[in-house]
Amino acid sequence: MSSSGGRRAPSVTGRVFSILEAFDGDHRALSLTEIARAADLPVSTAHRLVGELAAWGALERGADGAYRVGLRLWEVGSLAPRSVGLRERAMPILEDLYEAVRQNVQLAVRDGHEVVYVERLAHPDAVRLFSRVGGRWPLHPTAVGQVLLAHAPAAVQESVLAERLPSFTPRTVTDPVALRRILAAVRRDGVAVCDGMIDLAALSVAAPVRGEDDSVIAALSVVVPSPSDGGSGGGGIEPRTLVPAVRAAARGISRALGAPTAARSDAVTRRGGTRP
Amino acid sequence: MSSSGGRRAPSVTGRVFSILEAFDGDHRALSLTEIARAADLPVSTAHRLVGELAAWGALERGADGAYRVGLRLWEVGSLAPRSVGLRERAMPILEDLYEAVRQNVQLAVRDGHEVVYVERLAHPDAVRLFSRVGGRWPLHPTAVGQVLLAHAPAAVQESVLAERLPSFTPRTVTDPVALRRILAAVRRDGVAVCDGMIDLAALSVAAPVRGEDDSVIAALSVVVPSPSDGGSGGGGIEPRTLVPAVRAAARGISRALGAPTAARSDAVTRRGGTRP
Numbered sequence: 001m002s003s004s005g006g007r008r009a010p011s012v013t014g015r016v017f018s019i020l021e022a023f024d025g026d027h028r029a030l031s032l033t034e035i036a037r038a039a040d041l042p043v044s045t046a047h048r049l050v051g052e053l054a055a056w057g058a059l060e061r062g063a064d065g066a067y068r069v070g071l072r073l074w075e076v077g078s079l080a081p082r083s084v085g086l087r088e089r090a091m092p093i094l095e096d097l098y099e100a101v102r103q104n105v106q107l108a109v110r111d112g113h114e115v116v117y118v119e120r121l122a123h124p125d126a127v128r129l130f131s132r133v134g135g136r137w138p139l140h141p142t143a144v145g146q147v148l149l150a151h152a153p154a155a156v157q158e159s160v161l162a163e164r165l166p167s168f169t170p171r172t173v174t175d176p177v178a179l180r181r182i183l184a185a186v187r188r189d190g191v192a193v194c195d196g197m198i199d200l201a202a203l204s205v206a207a208p209v210r211g212e213d214d215s216v217i218a219a220l221s222v223v224v225p226s227p228s229d230g231g232s233g234g235g236g237i238e239p240r241t242l243v244p245a246v247r248a249a250a251r252g253i254s255r256a257l258g259a260p261t262a263a264r265s266d267a268v269t270r271r272g273g274t275r276p
Numbered sequence: 277m278s279s280s281g282g283r284r285a286p287s288v289t290g291r292v293f294s295i296l297e298a299f300d301g302d303h304r305a306l307s308l309t310e311i312a313r314a315a316d317l318p319v320s321t322a323h324r325l326v327g328e329l330a331a332w333g334a335l336e337r338g339a340d341g342a343y344r345v346g347l348r349l350w351e352v353g354s355l356a357p358r359s360v361g362l363r364e365r366a367m368p369i370l371e372d373l374y375e376a377v378r379q380n381v382q383l384a385v386r387d388g389h390e391v392v393y394v395e396r397l398a399h400p401d402a403v404r405l406f407s408r409v410g411g412r413w414p415l416h417p418t419a420v421g422q423v424l425l426a427h428a429p430a431a432v433q434e435s436v437l438a439e440r441l442p443s444f445t446p447r448t449v450t451d452p453v454a455l456r457r458i459l460a461a462v463r464r465d466g467v468a469v470c471d472g473m474i475d476l477a478a479l480s481v482a483a484p485v486r487g488e489d490d491s492v493i494a495a496l497s498v499v500v501p502s503p504s505d506g507g508s509g510g511g512g513i514e515p516r517t518l519v520p521a522v523r524a525a526a527r528g529i530s531r532a533l534g535a536p537t538a539a540r541s542d543a544v545t546r547r548g549g550t551r552p
Binding site: 011012013014016017020021023024025028029049052053056057058060063068069070071072073074075076077078079080081082083084085087088091092095096109111116118121122123124132133134136213 | 288293296300325334339346353356367371372385409
């Protein structure tokens, strides 16, 4: 789970981080002993630091004696511009898109070599997703990830493509040459379409969200049942017909964030074009 | 903003917390000097700690040189059972309610003497709210707050009622005797209705959400235009007609969380009753 486990500092701050890193999606409630073990700290040290974290509200101790991440930490975290800040400004447009498609609508950002989901609206009847808000996923097999990777700095792209990429289904593309072609198409078309690359039952369509400096800071996607899987294509929706709606919504969020190209009327003629 | 400012520890952990506390809804981007001043730390100390926080991802430094709360902190915070965990389990039902009423739907928890909003779905045409996800608000003038206060431990109720409570509109009830009557009615009716107590234009209807041990752990509300303000009552909706929908949705979330009374079929006869 931790991306900094290899460079853990011996400082008090480093010890606090290693305690926080003990918690993840599969480890939401931990005893003091489990925290000490996961953080590689003597129990006495863990005891003192966990006490300080709990006093502030970063951790909460339940009636069962186990520690969980506290509300206070989430409150501070919710001030992160790339999480709730982004989400709040995007929300009206995400809701419009959700109303229009009645499927899964997701908003994600890139952190290193992974996608982090910052919002998800899921219709009760929509295809089930493996992602969760605050969860991470590799870049290459998701439409949001392909958008974010296509617009990432060249060094990030090279480093991701040099990795041995995991495969999730027979349809996952992991070959660097094929991925390079996909990324070029994503930049050219202004949209990524991923069919069955994580789950054969799901197809996702994503478009880039740009920030104040016009760089791609997030990606927006709609996930529907895959027609290749015998799905009805989103309750009768042909996935390709989602492209204009996803692209328009992503542009609307970009404009709300102050992206120059999304505010210019001549952007129409540049739609889908690779930016210089 | 900080509730622990008065008991700031001189430890390294305490200094880290005081740095995080420098950020709030009105201070989302701070320079190193501003952080040092807000955290009451020498610039050299702040510099070292901010560097460690940024290296881990708890803070992020922008191109403008200012620091903001980092995505990494939000990710860990999103593991808090009372934030995203609660929200994720409640979301399908929140979405059903949102689909039905096309207004503002909110989910909130109590932290000390305040309400913390963990989710909000806002219809583009709905009445505008002052609240934000991750934001705090006093308990007494909001329907969610009245529900949470009505079911809080007696010591919390007494302590809140003993405070000099702020007034926001001519309709805000701050008198402890009148509030005590309101809280008793909320327990009796299983619902709180707040008309124009924060904003004359808004009326909110809230019901309690119960957890595994059947205690009230959250409150769910719908916010519509106030008819007293000449509003149309939610696009033609009479606010009182929202009560059954809000109560049913709150019970649905309670059942999803494993609340015993929400799972029992005999709970129908107890609906709206004060629990022993």
